Amino acid sequence: MTRRSTPPTLLAVTSILLACSVEGERPNVVLILIDTLRADALGAYGAGDAASPNLDELAARGVLFEQVIAPATWTKPSMASIFTARSAARHGVRLEEHALPAELTTLAEAFASAGYRTLGVNSNPWITDRFAFGAGFERYESTVGIADIVNRTALAWLEEPSQRPTFLFLHYLDVHAPYRPSPAFFDVPPLRGPAQGRLPDAVLEERYRKELLDGPHVRARVRALYAGGVRELDAAIGDMLRALGSRGFLDGAIVAVTSDHGEAFGEHGRPEHGQDVYPELHRVPWIVHAPGLLREGGRVTDVVSGIDVAPTLLSLARVPIPDGFEGRVLLPLGLQRGDERPAITVGGLSRHAPDRDYVGVVWRNHLFVRERATGTAELYDLEADPGAREDLVATGAQSAVLAELAEIARRAEVVSVDPPPRAEIDAETSRQLEALGYLDASPAR
Numbered sequence: 155m156t157r158r159s160t161p162p163t164l165l166a167v168t169s170i171l172l173a174c175s176v177e178g179e180r181p182n183v184v185l186i187l188i189d190t191l192r193a194d195a196l197g198a199y200g201a202g203d204a205a206s207p208n209l210d211e212l213a214a215r216g217v218l219f220e221q222v223i224a225p226a227t228w229t230k231p232s233m234a235s236i237f238t239a240r241s242a243a244r245h246g247v248r249l250e251e252h253a254l255p256a257e258l259t260t261l262a263e264a265f266a267s268a269g270y271r272t273l274g275v276n277s278n279p280w281i282t283d284r285f286a287f288g289a290g291f292e293r294y295e296s297t298v299g300i301a302d303i304v305n306r307t308a309l310a311w312l313e314e315p316s317q318r319p320t321f322l323f324l325h326y327l328d329v330h331a332p333y334r335p336s337p338a339f340f341d342v343p344p345l346r347g348p349a350q351g352r353l354p355d356a357v358l359e360e361r362y363r364k365e366l367l368d369g370p371h372v373r374a375r376v377r378a379l380y381a382g383g384v385r386e387l388d389a390a391i392g393d394m395l396r397a398l399g400s401r402g403f404l405d406g407a408i409v410a411v412t413s414d415h416g417e418a419f420g421e422h423g424r425p426e427h428g429q430d431v432y433p434e435l436h437r438v439p440w441i442v443h444a445p446g447l448l449r450e451g452g453r454v455t456d457v458v459s460g461i462d463v464a465p466t467l468l469s470l471a472r473v474p475i476p477d478g479f480e481g482r483v484l485l486p487l488g489l490q491r492g493d494e495r496p497a498i499t500v501g502g503l504s505r506h507a508p509d510r511d512y513v514g515v516v517w518r519n520h521l522f523v524r525e526r527a528t529g530t531a532e533l534y535d536l537e538a539d540p541g542a543r544e545d546l547v548a549t550g551a552q553s554a555v556l557a558e559l560a561e562i563a564r565r566a567e568v569v570s571v572d573p574p575p576r577a578e579i580d581a582e583t584s585r586q587l588e589a590l591g592y593l594d595a596s597p598a599r
């Protein structure tokens with residue numbers, strides 16, 4: 155293993171570093187992964203004060219990355235990237251039956267090698283131990299439950315005494331479809347359907363996702379249901395952080411919150427995720443709270459990637475970074491001058507879009523999109539057009555930028571590893587996926 159040097163300069167963050175903690179004592183590290191969380195669904199990213207008060211407070215006391223690109227727009231390839239700090243072309247995990255290659259060192263393995271107790275609770279059937287995502291965890295339990303089950307599982311484990319520092323991975327699926335917030339977090343009378351009285355939300359959102367029922371009122375309602383789910387999960391995570399704090403687990407700890415991908419609400423004609431690589435799917439949050447290591451309220455404006463999460467957390471914990479990690483160390487000092495690089499995201503090749511294979515490049519305020527099956531290319535100016543609505547390829551503008559990003563995308567598409575191992579999608583996994591709406595997806599997605 156090698157240790158990378160800490161970036162010596164600072165671009166977007168000033169004076170984040172406060173002091174090194176006591177040498178020799180390694181901190182507990184908590185990585186909270188909120189599946190399917192758009193960045194703009196959080197108050198700290200502009201959704202309003204009531205959207206996510208607990209996570210907003212964490213952001214106010216920590217560092218927030220303003221422009222985080224998901225390495226992929228559905229769970230399995232993105233989580234493979236987050237766990238191995240590699241882009242999709244360097245881990246090869248793209249298909250539903252793919253498993254994480256054993257030869258790629260994971261974040262949990264790096265913590266385990268440094269003497270950490272490694273505990274993971276996961277809620278997504280695509281990243282169970284069947285697909286080798288439990289690599290490096292002493293305990294890796296996959297639930298099908300809601301946040302409360304994730305929290306109770308982890309808290310029960312932490313009752314067992316340990317002299318070692320702990321890496322705790324908490325994966326929450328609560329804001330993933332179906333969008334069914336509790337009445338305590340969303341209590342608005344249902345929409346009135348044409349000639350059919352009130353349309354129950356469960357019926358509305360299922361028809362929206364599966365039958366592509368559409369219209370401004372439908373979209374607004376479904377988006378509000380999603381926001382209700384975010385508020386509900388935010389409260390559950392707040393409860394968890396308070397429970398961990400009351401046990402002393404967070405004393406000197408590093409807590410990071412991020413997501414594997416966003417969620418579409420018809421911005422480019424389709425619901426949910428995985429089907430393309432537009433901003434509603436590739437923009438995710440990333441917050442790091444590390445009192446004593448990071449100054450409160452830091453903001454990083456550089457474009458960064460989910461592959462940067464693992465090396466950054468290891469560096470903050472003073473744990474050696476494994477060979478082969480492609481991501482960069484971004485804290486405590488921010489991005490090293492000259493270390494700016496394009497962020498790559500991929501989409502498609504899942505059952506929401508089995509015949510589509512997208513690569514997206516975010517670089518110099520532009521988004522380049524190529525779809526390999528059709529050979530189409532698109533370019534968007536994210537500064538003037540943050541939602542990526544006006545394709546500049548069609549207008550012939552920005553030809554120099556187009557050529558540069560097209561070349562970056564071409565290089566990013568070259569897979570540099572052997573095909574990953576495959577695991578059978580068993581009946582139990584299929585049943586869990588069906589509950590999430592995967593198995594009966596509309597071909598339009």
Ligand SMILES: [Zn+2]
Nearest residue numbers: 189190229414
């Ligand atoms: Zn996901």
